[in-house]
Amino acid sequence: FINWLIYFFFSGLIGRSWAMVFAAGGFRVKLYDIAQEQLTTALENIRKQMKEMEKSGVLKGALSAEQQLALISVSTDLKAAVEGATFIQECTPENLELKKKIFGQLDLIVGDSVILSSSTSCLLPSKLFTGLKHVKQCIVSHPVNPPYFVPLVEIVPHPETDPSTTERTYALMKKIGQSPVKLNREIEGFVLNRLQYAVISEAWRLVGEGVISPTDLDLVMSDGLGMRYAFIGPLETMHLNAEGVSSYCERYAEGMKLVLNSFGPVPEFSGETVQKVNQALSEKIPVVPKVLDARRKWRDECLIGLAKLKTQMKSD
Numbered sequence: 001f002i003n004w005l006i007y008f009f010f011s012g013l014i015g016r017s018w019a020m021v022f023a024a025g026g027f028r029v030k031l032y033d034i035a036q037e038q039l040t041t042a043l044e045n046i047r048k049q050m051k052e053m054e055k056s057g058v059l060k061g062a063l064s065a066e067q068q069l070a071l072i073s074v075s076t077d078l079k080a081a082v083e084g085a086t087f088i089q090e091c092t093p094e095n096l097e098l099k100k101k102i103f104g105q106l107d108l109i110v111g112d113s114v115i116l117s118s119s120t121s122c123l124l125p126s127k128l129f130t131g132l133k134h135v136k137q138c139i140v141s142h143p144v145n146p147p148y149f150v151p152l153v154e155i156v157p158h159p160e161t162d163p164s165t166t167e168r169t170y171a172l173m174k175k176i177g178q179s180p181v182k183l184n185r186e187i188e189g190f191v192l193n194r195l196q197y198a199v200i201s202e203a204w205r206l207v208g209e210g211v212i213s214p215t216d217l218d219l220v221m222s223d224g225l226g227m228r229y230a231f232i233g234p235l236e237t238m239h240l241n242a243e244g245v246s247s248y249c250e251r252y253a254e255g256m257k258l259v260l261n262s263f264g265p266v267p268e269f270s271g272e273t274v275q276k277v278n279q280a281l282s283e284k285i286p287v288v289p290k291v292l293d294a295r296r297k298w299r300d301e302c303l304i305g306l307a308k309l310k311t312q313m314k315s316d
Helices: 013-024 036-055 065-069 078-082 096-109 125-129 163-175 192-208 214-229 234-240 245-260 272-284 289-315
Strands: 005-009 029-032 072-075 087-091 115-118 138-143 152-157 179-182
Touching (some): 013 036, 013 065, 013 087, 013 138, 029 036, 072 078, 078 096, 096 115, 096 125, 115 163, 138 163, 152 163, 192 214, 192 272, 214 234, 214 272, 234 245
Parallel strands (some): 029 072, 087 115, 115 138, 152 179
Antiparallel strands (some): 138 152
16 A cells, blocks of 8 residues: 655664665655755765665565665755655654654645654654644654664554554564554653663662663663563563462562662763763773774674574574
C-alpha cells in the first residue's frame, strides 16, 4: 500500500538512517530539504555508508547498495516532493514551532489518505497535530538513534488519530524490518525515554552521592543489566527470576518497595556531579570530534554485531 516515502530532512543522522532503512525495504524514498547542498551532502553520506556496509557484509535488505541508492531521490520543491506520497516522515530538529509550521504546510497540500508521521522523541502528538484538518492521519513514529542499527519504533497516536493510521504505520514498520510498539495513549517521554530517564536519574544520584564511580556505574549496565536487557525486558526478567511474575512479586515486593522508597528527588543535572561525570568520561573518551566519531563508529559496529547475533538466534 506504500509506493512513495517522503522525508522532511535536514541532513541529520536520523533522516539519513530512516532513508536507508526504507530503501533497504525496497521502497522509493524522496528526501526533501529547502537547501540543495544539504541534500547533496546527505546523498554522499548515504552512498558512503551503504558501500561500506555492503563491503563488510552488513547491508540490510535483499537489494545491492546501488539498487537501494537508485530508490532514493531528492527535492527542494515541497509540492513536488509530496505529490504521490502515501507516507511522510518528518525528521527536523526537536523544535515545536518548526515542526508545527511544517505540519501546517503539509496539512494544506496532502490528500486524505497520506500518513503524516513525526520522528519526535518527546513532543506530544497533541502539541504537534491539534487543529490540523488531517489530524486523523497524524502519528508519531519515534525511532531509536540510530534507527538503521536499533530497530525499535514507538508509535504514538494523537487522541484523534484514526485507528487505521496506527495499524498502517505499524504494518509498514514491520515490513521494513523494524520492531514497532504501539502506545495506547500519549504520555510525556513516551515509553523508551521514561525508562531511560529513570535509569539516568538513579545513576546520577548514585554517582553524585559517592556510592560508585562514573566508570563503574556504566559497567554495572554494560556488563550487568544490559547483558540480559539486550534480549529480554524487565518484566520477563521478573518472570524468569522466579516461578513466574506472581512468585517474583511475592518474594521481592517488599524489598523492591524498600529500595524504591529510598530514591531521592529528581536531580538537577548540574553542579559538582556534572563535573565529576564529565571528567571521568572525558578521560575515557576525550571530547574531540575525531575521538567521539571513532567511539560512535565502534558503538555502531557493536550494534551491528548484536543485531546479527539476535537474528541468528531467532532463526535457530
